[in-house]
Amino acid sequence: MSADGYDARADFLIEAREILDRLGEQVVALEQDPGDRPTLDAVFRGFHTIKGGAGFLDLPPMVALCHAFEDRIDAARSGTRELDAAAFDGAQRAVDLLLDMLDALGRGEDLGEVDAALLRQVRGGDAPAAAPAPAALDLPDNLDDLDFDALLDSLHGEGAIPGAAPAPAPVAAPPPPRPAAPAKPAAAEKPAPAATETEQTVRVDVRRLDALVNLVGELVLARNRLKTLRPGVHDENLDRAVTALDTVTARLQGAVMSARMQPVSRVFTRFPKLARDVARQLKKQVELVVEGGETELDRNLVEALADPLVHLVRNAIDHGIEMPDARRAAGKPEQGTVRLTAQQEGDHVAIEVSDDGGGIDPEAIRRSAIRKGLIDTEAAARLGEDECLSLLFLPGFSTRTEVSDLSGRGVGMDVVQSKIRELSGQVQIQSDLGKGSRFIIRVPLTLAILPTLLVELDDDVYALPLVRVIEVVTHDDSEVLWMDGQKILDLRERPLPVLSLREWLGLGDGRTTEATRGVVLQAGEQRFCLLVDRVVGREEVVIKALPRSLRGLPGYAGASLVGDGRMALILDVDALLESAQRGSSANARSR
Structure with missing residues (x-):
């Protein structure tokens, strides 16, 4: 890493992995249609870009492997030699080996030597040997933007965009290339962004994004808390300020979350x-x-x-x-x-x-x-x-x-x-x-902020992921029946297993009321009814780690603070259903 904090190796690892992920798909598409010229060019550019970065970092094995396939694909582009099954097998082996090399590079290990047999397979057996790897570049400790641009010019040509195909060398009386088959939309590479577009993007360490998300989460919690603390007397200025804060917080939350979307x-x-x-x-x-x-x-x-x-x-x-x-x-x-x-x-x-x-x-x-x-x-x-x-x-x-x-x-x-x-x-x-x-x-879409349905048991509040909630029902205790050791609620002629949150928490049967609140939840292909004291309503919560005393216990997916300042435990719906089923089996055996 240079003194100004720029880490060329880290950037290369990220970019090369992205290129290799695309290359695996592009080589498969090219194998299905070897005459697809746009895909042929995209595969060449991918290997060429990785070779340029590897040469910059003085990684001869990676340079040799990419150069060998460049020779083979360039022959196909010029029409002098068609790609065959062995070439495609070699290309996929090359992609796998390059990924292994990136893993080794990330661990700080030696890349080793490239198998000569693989180079022959990639090159086509009797093609000329690969050009020697470029010598290591003597870089200063501080590499500013002008120096880096000059370095890219030396690798790709003055004014060239990294990764773009170089101008083909003149060939004496070359044979005419085969007519290209119509390009497949799925395989064709998207056009490179304009220079002004590229200049408006920047790589950001994900840890910085995570820190922003955490701060926005704290802001959302503060916003929710402030909304519950409004005075009983109407205050137009306070209402206007809280509404403005609510709007800005929602926009900021959306902007930060969109930055993490991929x-x-x-x-x-x-x-x-x-x-x-x-x-x-x-x-x-x-x-x-x-x-x-x-x-x-x-x-x-x-x-x-x-x-x-x-x-x-x-x-x-x-x-x-x-x-x-x-x-x-x-x-x-x-x-x-x-x-x-x-x-x-x-x-x-x-x-x-x-x-x-x-x-x-x-x-x-x-x-x-x-x-x-x-x-x-x-x-x-x-x-x-x-x-x-x-x-x-x-x-x-x-x-x-x-x-x-x-x-x-x-x-x-x-x-x-x-x-x-x-x-x-x-x-x-x-x-x-x-x-x-x-x-x-x-x-x-994100794990940072979760829409939930808040329910209460005595003075405690719990959160259920809203996507799992089907409906909220009210029923009499007399409508809950026993069937094969399991409590069943007959909901519109559809029997649903019943689980009491109070009993699941080990608080006993609790008080009996004329009407009981139930939340119908979906777990996989099954539905069940969770009995609670009260349903508070919907609220977006910021997911936090569980308290140490609850970590590892089944049934809890996280925790959060709700608007009135109380801590809400986020319940794991699948674990609740499994608990109900285990209880049913145990009751059936005891009976």
């Missing part, structure tokens, strides 16, 4: 390469369709969704899509389709992984769960099809009879659900036997 394409770009690798390993024909990549989420959520989506996409290919001969026998095209889509739904985002494979058999799930001792026969018999599908999320559940090197439909699904719960989201499964399956993830 498109989910940052995660989606890595999946075409993943789908290609898994399909080739399994000898299946699979097309991955990606839609809605422009949908934006809080950056923390974007990164946290990567692992759950990897599980779901792998499962869709491994155990959703059938082998080509099986699809042909079923009257389907040999090539299966997996769709990865995202769209905003109010203050939440829905991300869906679907396939047109064989679907999931609920009866097979029921039998497997009984056989593994995950559920008893009587309880399993009462489950509907949707509830059977939910058994996939039980730890250790799988319908597979053989071990897979990748993942089984059910293997790792408990991890998926646990991760999504940590993000205050939920997962739903829909399946049509013989036609395919859909896994739908819903997560909030």
Whole structure:
């Protein structure tokens, strides 16, 4: 790092990872249509940009690998040599190795040497050897903007934009290039922003953004508190000031949150390469369709969704899509389709992984769960099809009879659900036997501020995530019945399990009133009714860490301060339902 705080290596790591994520997708698109000239140029620019940055940082192995593929892709651009299957395999291996090199660079480790066989594969076997890596640049301790611009000129040419393709060298009597096929919109690279646009952007350390979010959260809490402290006597000036503060706070909150928003394409770009690798390993024909990549989420959520989506996409290919001969026998095209889509739904985002494979058999799930001792026969018999599908999320559940090197439909699904719960989201499964399956993830746009429904028990206040609230009901105690060891509320001829918040907290049955408030909540495919004393109303809360005494206890997702200054515990709806189900099983056994 230079004396003025600029860290060229850190910037290179960020930019190179973004480029490699795009390259994985672009190479797959190019393999499907080798004549797509815009994608061909985009792949060349990607490797060329990484090579320039690696040369600047004196990383010869990375330079050699990028240069080798530059030679191969340049031959394809000039029409002297077509790209073949070996070239595409080599390109994907090169992307993987470059990612490993970036990981090593981030840890401060040596990059090692590039395998000569890989260089030959990337270069095409008999192409000329790669040019030697540029020598290390002797940089001053203080690198100002003019020095850095001069350095970029030395790497990319005077006035050139980093990452832009260099002017092709003259070739004696070159053969005419093949006519380019129509470009695919999904594969074509977006045009580079104008210079004035680029000058108006700046990289900001995420820790600074997190600090801003925390400060805005404190401001929201202060605003909520001030709104509850208005004097009983009407004061027009105070009302006007509080209203202005409310408006400015809301705008500031929106501006800061938007600064942390990122498109989910940052995660989606890595999946075409993943789908290609898994399909080739399994000898299946699979097309991955990606839609809605422009949908934006809080950056923390974007990164946290990567692992759950990897599980779901792998499962869709491994155990959703059938082998080509099986699809042909079923009257389907040999090539299966997996769709990865995202769209905003109010203050939440829905991300869906679907396939047109064989679907999931609920009866097979029921039998497997009984056989593994995950559920008893009587309880399993009462489950509907949707509830059977939910058994996939039980730890250790799988319908597979053989071990897979990748993942089984059910293997790792408990991890998926646990991760999504940590993000205050939920997962739903829909399946049509013989036609395919859909896994739908819903997560909030941000985890910093959460819309909730506040409820009270005695003098304590609790917060329920508003997205899980279906309705608020009032009923008599006589309308709550016992059925198979479980309290049931008959709500418009739909029986709902009942959980008393007072009993769940270990406070006993409490007082009996003629009418009781209940909140109908959604947990996955199931609904249940949570009994409370009072419903306060809706309020946006700022999520804070739990007090030390409550950390690790199931049923609590966080804490916050509400407008009147009291601390509200944010309840985990999924954990509440599991608690109700465990209580039901225990009551049934005792009876």
